[in-house]
Amino acid sequence: MAHLAANFLLRVLKVVIDALFPLKCLVCGRFFHLLDGPKRQASSSKIQNEFLFHDHGDRTTDLLFGSYLCSVCTADFVPIESPICLSCGIMFRSKEGSNRICGDCITLPKRFRIARAPLAYDQALMNLIHCYKYSGKIQLAKPLGGLLLVTFHRYWDADSINLLIPVPLYTARFKQRGFNQAYLLIYYWEKIAKELNLIVPGIPIETHALLRNRSTAPQTGLGRKERMLNIKNAFGVREPDKIKGKRILLVDDVYTTGATVDECSRVLLENGAKYVDVLTVARAM
Numbered sequence: 001m002a003h004l005a006a007n008f009l010l011r012v013l014k015v016v017i018d019a020l021f022p023l024k025c026l027v028c029g030r031f032f033h034l035l036d037g038p039k040r041q042a043s044s045s046k047i048q049n050e051f052l053f054h055d056h057g058d059r060t061t062d063l064l065f066g067s068y069l070c071s072v073c074t075a076d077f078v079p080i081e082s083p084i085c086l087s088c089g090i091m092f093r094s095k096e097g098s099n100r101i102c103g104d105c106i107t108l109p110k111r112f113r114i115a116r117a118p119l120a121y122d123q124a125l126m127n128l129i130h131c132y133k134y135s136g137k138i139q140l141a142k143p144l145g146g147l148l149l150v151t152f153h154r155y156w157d158a159d160s161i162n163l164l165i166p167v168p169l170y171t172a173r174f175k176q177r178g179f180n181q182a183y184l185l186i187y188y189w190e191k192i193a194k195e196l197n198l199i200v201p202g203i204p205i206e207t208h209a210l211l212r213n214r215s216t217a218p219q220t221g222l223g224r225k226e227r228m229l230n231i232k233n234a235f236g237v238r239e240p241d242k243i244k245g246k247r248i249l250l251v252d253d254v255y256t257t258g259a260t261v262d263e264c265s266r267v268l269l270e271n272g273a274k275y276v277d278v279l280t281v282a283r284a285m
């Protein structure tokens, strides 16, 4: 009885606190209430059911981002659903048919095995990733990392990967930004896995073996060929022993043409990696 009363009091307290101190959306700055809708309250079992067993990524993002973004800023996220390209993971426009290899991967096979992402890189997600990367809202690493973790469990068996490598930044860029956005996305995995009641992947993160040799012009605005030239030989491996025989998952924030992750994969495979897979938050369509 005392336990029930305490629970009730706790719930009342939560409602009062929420009413007094609304949250501020990290993207648009609008104030909002956590209790805006019952569906916005995250629970680990909900996330498991929604995401791992159904193609309902939209509701999962709502659950994960509920205490960071207002419902307006999460409303337009586009989850990537089948049919997708078996190799690069691009979502086919037509919902007809099953997963298959896309025309681009037939003409230009990729060095990595598979690339997967939970969301399409549209305006809503671009706003969010810009906030994370360029406006110092690094607390977004946690929900974005959570999204990557559920996506990892959706497409991979935990034991099929034994090394995580975030795509490295050039030293000068790293110093200027102060953090590697790809690294932060996997840094919280263990903590998030416990919170969401997911399997803790327990895969080591390697941040020194792969390095960016030189600064590259921003890939934005470049066509496919220019991107490939721009990124060619931009990466190197400094400690091949750490790469040899490894089943690697490369992690980055956005997959645009795939030129960057493909070039990283080439270098890693040349240095003895068994295979390389790719996981990003966003996938350009």
Ligand SMILES: [Zn+2]
Pocket: 025, 026, 027, 028, 029, 030, 069, 070, 071, 072, 073
């Ligand atoms: Zn907002």
Ligand SMILES: [Zn+2]
Pocket: 085, 086, 087, 088, 089, 090, 101, 102, 103, 104, 105
């Ligand atoms: Zn493809």
